[in-house]
Amino acid sequence: MTRQNVPLDPKSRISVTLEMAIPKSSSILTMAAQKPPPAPSGCITISRKKRVSNIEINGEARINSWLDSMKASSPTHIKATPLTDRDPSSFIIRHPSALDKFEQIIEASMGKKIVMFLDYDGTLSPIVDDPDQAFMPEDMRKTVKKLAKCFPTAIVTGRCRDKVYDFVRLAELYYAGSHGMDITGPAKGSKHKKGSSVLFQPASEYLPMIDEVFKQLVEKTKSTSGAQVENNKFCVSVHFRRVDEKKWCELAEQVKSVLKEYPKLRLTQGRKVLEIRPTIKWDKGKALEFLLESLGFANSTDVFPVYIGDDRTDEDAFKVLRDRGQGFGILVSKFPKETSASYSLQDPREVMDFLQRLVQWKRLHRQSGV
Numbered sequence: 001m002t003r004q005n006v007p008l009d010p011k012s013r014i015s016v017t018l019e020m021a022i023p024k025s026s027s028i029l030t031m032a033a034q035k036p037p038p039a040p041s042g043c044i045t046i047s048r049k050k051r052v053s054n055i056e057i058n059g060e061a062r063i064n065s066w067l068d069s070m071k072a073s074s075p076t077h078i079k080a081t082p083l084t085d086r087d088p089s090s091f092i093i094r095h096p097s098a099l100d101k102f103e104q105i106i107e108a109s110m111g112k113k114i115v116m117f118l119d120y121d122g123t124l125s126p127i128v129d130d131p132d133q134a135f136m137p138e139d140m141r142k143t144v145k146k147l148a149k150c151f152p153t154a155i156v157t158g159r160c161r162d163k164v165y166d167f168v169r170l171a172e173l174y175y176a177g178s179h180g181m182d183i184t185g186p187a188k189g190s191k192h193k194k195g196s197s198v199l200f201q202p203a204s205e206y207l208p209m210i211d212e213v214f215k216q217l218v219e220k221t222k223s224t225s226g227a228q229v230e231n232n233k234f235c236v237s238v239h240f241r242r243v244d245e246k247k248w249c250e251l252a253e254q255v256k257s258v259l260k261e262y263p264k265l266r267l268t269q270g271r272k273v274l275e276i277r278p279t280i281k282w283d284k285g286k287a288l289e290f291l292l293e294s295l296g297f298a299n300s301t302d303v304f305p306v307y308i309g310d311d312r313t314d315e316d317a318f319k320v321l322r323d324r325g326q327g328f329g330i331l332v333s334k335f336p337k338e339t340s341a342s343y344s345l346q347d348p349r350e351v352m353d354f355l356q357r358l359v360q361w362k363r364l365h366r367q368s369g370v
């Protein structure tokens with residue numbers, strides 16, 4: 001893991017902390033109010049000093065870290081090894097297919113209550129160029145509906161909660177939008193009750209700031225062809241999937257120029273998207289824990305949470321499950337990635353197959369009374 005303190009501007013007191021795993025494609029850019037070392041102007045200037053587990057910058061090296069990070073989110077820049085590679089050290093050995101290991105998974109869940117957590121984009125819906133067109137296929141919708149009849153099921157997404165609800169249209173699910181900063185769920189074990197359900201918005205004070213930043217980003221990036229800014233209520237996405245790669249640096253500069261005025265916001269990155277969000281310590285992992293508590297499983301040893309997701313932000317949830325030693329994460333990916341998930345599935349089609357098998361198993365299990 002490397003950590004790079006990246007000054008946004010030589011005169012600014014604000015710097016960006018970039019955490020980048022090597023060769024992992026994950027990175028977090030965190031804006032923090034701290035005095036950067038003097039740096040010449042230019043794209044991004046950083047320096048180096050060794051640490052035990054990361055590299056801290058303090059010298060002459062000049063790296064366009066944002067650009068590197070943006071490239072890392074693009075499979076065309078990842079040296080892809082097919083998942084069918086049978087090398088013992090390969091990804092598929094460390095993170096076997098959840099379909100191939102279905103019996104093993106069921107065995108581990110025996111006597112426990114399965115709770116399902118599902119990411120949306122890239123997990124329930126295939127990745128498409130236009131984020132407004134990321135509809136969930138009808139057969140997936142039917143499958144998720146059946147799943148929710150068998151197990152408590154939540155959608156955990158970076159999207160605005162209302163928008164993902166419009167895509168999913170299943171009232172029987174729980175929803176955590178804006179990377180978990182906007183949760184509706186059950187109120188069984190929750191301190192945040194409102195009648196029989198719960199509404200939890202830990203970043204509500206950031207709403208005016210997010211609106212302001214959204215408008216500024218729309219204005220600032222309008223000269224970059226293909227850039228798209230999406231208001232996700234408690235966070236903002238700047239998409240570069242349809243931006244010519246030669247213009248990625250220009251786009252990064254535009255985003256950076258807006259963000260330098262907002263030290264209370266940080267930047268994370270997803271699949272060809274820069275995501276701007278409050279610096280509060282809240283993420284999909286915390287949302288998962290919150291929902292488990294709301295369901296009455298706060299201190300339960302009888303719960304078996306399963307989280308399925310494809311993106312870097314889902315790693316927070318995978319880590320929570322690893323640390324709790326409960327349930328497991330399933331990474332959706334066609335390419336090997338560093339992950340805290342235990343199993344893998346290649347794409348939303350395989351996710352649907354896995355969910356269908358869970359439903360079938362549950363129905364059989366109910367009938368046989370096992």
Ligand SMILES: O=P(O)(O)OC[C@H]1O[C@H](O[C@H]2O[C@H](CO)[C@@H](O)[C@H](O)[C@H]2O)[C@H](O)[C@@H](O)[C@@H]1O
Pocket residue numbers: 119120121122126127128129130131132134156157158159230232237239241270271272273275311313
């Ligand atoms: O947490 P998620 O549900 O995975 O949401 C993360 C982001 O997903 C969306 O963007 C991604 O999917 C788009 C549609 O397939 C694709 O065009 C884009 O390149 C992907 O990054 C969503 O639009 C973002 O707002 C979410 O933050």
